Amino acid sequence: MIGTKRETSLHRELKYSYTGCDGQTEAEVGGFVADGINAAGEYIESQTGSFGPLKKKAVEFALRGRVRIVYPIILVKYIEVFDTKGKLLYRRKSPKRGTPWDIFNALVHAPELPLIPRLVIELLLMDVSEERIQDGKGSWRRRGISIHDRRMEQLHETIYLKKKTDYLRFIPFDKKEQFTSDLLQKRAGISIELARKTLYVLQKMGLIQKIGKQRNTLVYQLHQSPKPKNRNNR
Secondary structure (H helix, E strand, O other): OOOOOOOOHHHHHHHHHHHOOOOEEEEEEOOEEEEEEOOOOOEEEEOOOOOOOHHHHHHHHHOOOOEEEEEEEEEEEEEEEEOOOOOEEEEEEOOOOOOHHHHHHHHOOOOOHHHOOOEEEEEEEEEEEEEEEEOOOOOHHHOOEEEEEEEEEEEEEEEEEOOHHHHHHHOOOOOOOOEOHHHHHHHHOOOHHHHHHHHHHHHHOOOEEEEEEEOOEEEEEEOOOOOOOOOOOO
């Protein structure tokens, strides 16, 4: 079947869950393949990486109907390592924790995607299990251990990003307050790299604007709409 060769259990579960029993999976539409189309005609995309590949696809789908992009945010990851015969060797919790801000790691390659009409992004905050096999074929960073599968263990919360203003939740500043990537890093408790990606995306979306520099650091402010002209003053 199209697009299922390296599909994880997590991706498959989300695809079928959102497509439903009466929907169609792996549907070819306008030269692209949708993960699913549900009974209401909504196009479903389950994405775990960059949104770059969705830029043209989402536009094509949005011309035909509503589009829903499902993006898992892994709050806690449990790593299970098996030998080649399927025996569990050990299970541990990864020290890395996800956050809703991770959406900007995906959006940085498609910053204007949220502006597409009839498109909604769902952030699924969840715990997952990652199955690995000690087969000597994996990355040297994992000492030859291969990643085999991912499964959802628990869904904690769903965040819906339906319209441009929904992304204001990621701007922890007052309307007239000036801010930098360093200040966002401190307020949000995220890395400086993620703070920069966030500001880049929010600027591309037209929610914030650059107003100057502090040394070599860009300074931003919430986007200020131009004041309407007073028709009495001519």
